[in-house]
Amino acid sequence: MMNHKTIYSISVLIFFSVFLGLFSLTASGAPVIMGVEPQQSVPGESVSIFGSELTPNIELRSSARTFQITGNINQNETEVSFQVPANIPAGEYEIAVTASSGTYFGGSGISLTITVGGTPFDTATATRPNIPTEGLPNFGQLISTIFTWSLNILGIVVFVMIFYAGFQWFTAAGNTAKVNEARDRITNAITGAIVLLAAYIILYTINPDLVGGRFTLPGIGTTSPTPGGGGGGGGGGTGACRDPGGTVANYAGDLEDAIDAVIDSNPGGIANEPNTWENSSIFLGYVAEELQSAGFNATISVSNGNDNPNSGDLIALWQNGDTTAERYDAVNSAGAGNQSMRNAATVGYTGDIPLSCVQQ
Structure with missing residues (x-):
């Protein structure tokens, strides 16, 4: 029979295991932005955001427009x-x-100032913000790690107790008191092992990630644009900016020349980068500049066929006096990241659209 001390110990073990597991479920909080480095930058330069519970989906907002960017996040979700x-x-x-x-914004004083036409700032000499979470696990990951190691430690304790009790029994030399003590130790250790296994099964049923060394709650995670989602299929859709049909591409050759020029000059090595949403936006930004230098009006601030903002695969161009703009889907499989920009670049005409669908 188990005495009251044994029953108390088992109750404490069960409570501690289940409490940690359930507490881990609510440990994941909202993203918190705590710093940015550098705070002044130029187009094409790399910038880092520090905080906790971050995601790779970033927005840069001014009074005039918003840029949506997909960044690279570290494993601990503390730097993007x-x-x-x-x-x-x-x-x-x-x-x-x-x-x-x-959507979660940084606190007071956390902003990014863009200086166009300058040279990249020397980030090597920049003062790195004193962010205590940088490189450290977030709160949810810390609780999950503590619980996982607790299970491992308790398993080792059960093994040591059984081994010690066996040694005590072996050396009892017929002493009934020592044999009974050793037997009680083995009984309690086996009972603890059963309780530990039960706690594991209960928590695995609640969420397998709690006992797998990971902390990824089902249905809670980062999201990134679906390829084609931001572009809305270019000319398809039901909005005012959809392709009306019956139009002709007059500037396709000029767009192709501009794309070739950017590939040949390859500013910042962008032509060799994968066709992510961010790289597609950067690449077409250079293409727009090339078209502007050739006398065209060109922008990637164009709406898709559902009147939604461009995610990075569309570009519009027109000349002074035109009443409409020609819109092109200029990046194949944007967002997939499965080919270089030089191979993904294309000239896919999606129709003429009203000038109200572009930001001039």
């Missing part, structure tokens, strides 16, 4: 790095991180 878009105008931008639960 991204490249400043090539077509971003000069000015001060609020920094936000988008999660499934909403």
Whole structure:
């Protein structure tokens, strides 16, 4: 029979295991932006955001427009790095991180100032913000790690107790008291092992990630644009900016020449980068500049066929006196990251659209 001390110990073990597991479920909080480095930058330069519970989905907002960027996030979700878009105008931008639960901005004084036409700032000499979470696990990951190691430690304790009790029994030399003590130790250790296994099964049923060394709650995670989602299929859709049909591409050759020029000059090595949403936006920003130098009006600030903002695969161009703009889907499989920009670049005419669908 187990005495009251044994029953108390088992109760404490069960409570501690289940409490840690359930507490881990609510440990994941909202993204918090705590710093940005550097705070002044230029198009094409790499910028890092520091904080906790971050996601790779970044927004740079000014009073005039918003840039959506997909960055690279570290394993602990405490740092996101991204490249400043090539077509971003000069000015001060609020920094936000988008999660499934909403959009979260940095606190007072956390902003990014863009200086167009300058040279990249020397980030090697920049003062790195004193961010205590940098490189450290977030709160949810810490609780999950503590619980996982607790299970491992308790398993080792059970093994040591059984081994010690066996040694005590072996050396009892017929002493009934010592034999009974050793037997009680083995019984309690086996009972503890059963309780530990039960706690594991209960927590695995609640969420397998709690006992797998990971902390990824089902349905809660970062989201990134679906390829084609931001572009809305280019000319398809039901909005005012859809392709009306019956139009002709007059500037396709000029767009192709501009794309070839950017590939040949390869500013910042962008032509060799994968066709992510961010790189597509940067590449087409250079293409727009090339078209502007040739006398065209060109922009990637164009709406898709559902009147939604461009995610990075569309470009519009027109000349002074035109009443409409020609819109092109200029990047194959944008967002897939499965080919270089030089191979993904294309000239896919999606129709003439009203000038109200482009930001001039």
